[in-house]
Amino acid sequence: MPRYRRLLAVLMMFIAVPGGVALAQAVGAPRPWEMNMQPAFGPLKEQQIALHNLILVIITLITLFVGVLLVWVMWRYHATRNQAPTRTAHNTVLEIAWTVIPVLILVVMAIPSFRLVYYEDRTRDADLTIKVTGHQWYWEYTYPDNNNIDFTSYMIPDDQLKPGQRRLLEVDNELVVPVGKNIRVLQTSTDVIHSWFIPALGVQRYAIPGRTIETWFRADKAGTIYGQCNQICGTNHSHMPIVVRAVPGQEFNAWLVEAKTKFSDAGQQTREIAAAEVRH
Numbered sequence: 001m002p003r004y005r006r007l008l009a010v011l012m013m014f015i016a017v018p019g020g021v022a023l024a025q026a027v028g029a030p031r032p033w034e035m036n037m038q039p040a041f042g043p044l045k046e047q048q049i050a051l052h053n054l055i056l057v058i059i060t061l062i063t064l065f066v067g068v069l070l071v072w073v074m075w076r077y078h079a080t081r082n083q084a085p086t087r088t089a090h091n092t093v094l095e096i097a098w099t100v101i102p103v104l105i106l107v108v109m110a111i112p113s114f115r116l117v118y119y120e121d122r123t124r125d126a127d128l129t130i131k132v133t134g135h136q137w138y139w140e141y142t143y144p145d146n147n148n149i150d151f152t153s154y155m156i157p158d159d160q161l162k163p164g165q166r167r168l169l170e171v172d173n174e175l176v177v178p179v180g181k182n183i184r185v186l187q188t189s190t191d192v193i194h195s196w197f198i199p200a201l202g203v204q205r206y207a208i209p210g211r212t213i214e215t216w217f218r219a220d221k222a223g224t225i226y227g228q229c230n231q232i233c234g235t236n237h238s239h240m241p242i243v244v245r246a247v248p249g250q251e252f253n254a255w256l257v258e259a260k261t262k263f264s265d266a267g268q269q270t271r272e273i274a275a276a277e278v279r280h
């Protein structure tokens, strides 16, 4: 009974996911039947969820209020119940109220909103800087604090995926970062505008040619976090995913040593990039 089994699998997922987070490897990725935002991996996303929840309450109350008012007006002032309509044209108190109250509501929404925009903008105390360069159609990551380690990150095509890997989301070289550290991200692009978007980290920033745009993030737990380019950037826009692997400090240092040898020949990298661009 495949349908029954599928339903069971979905149910299991709802049970397994919260439990899974507590286990060894947390995963920040989209899930089937997802109705909410992805669970937070760090402070940016936590604050985004808090702002979202606040605004959701406000707009729900407004919608209910306006809806009830509309239904009441339709019922109360229907021609059969209100045969001699009033000729009222002005009501100063009412007009001031329906101007001032919405302004106050907007101010209540604007204050936490602006606070969050500035919080996401840059970190005052970065532990590590990473440069992200968008290319048609892959990402390039540079670690200026660590011998300028530089590598490209390409999507793994469908026919090379291992069992259990996510289609259109896996890459050959992940961006590796230490857990609990503030990561400053400097972004640019070499061709068109891309956007570095990682929902579970709460990061979404344009990569614009000729400009360097800053943002930051922090992963507060170890795990693998998936994202995608979300600015339409050409034919293979859907083929340039982002994978961030957040690992404990010691593991990160070990990775740095390994990466220094693995990606040591910067010249070779550059030549490969140039060759890839000619092929496209």
Ligand SMILES: [Cu+2]
Binding pocket: 134, 135, 137, 193, 194, 195, 229, 230, 231, 232, 233, 237, 240
């Ligand atoms: Cu792109």
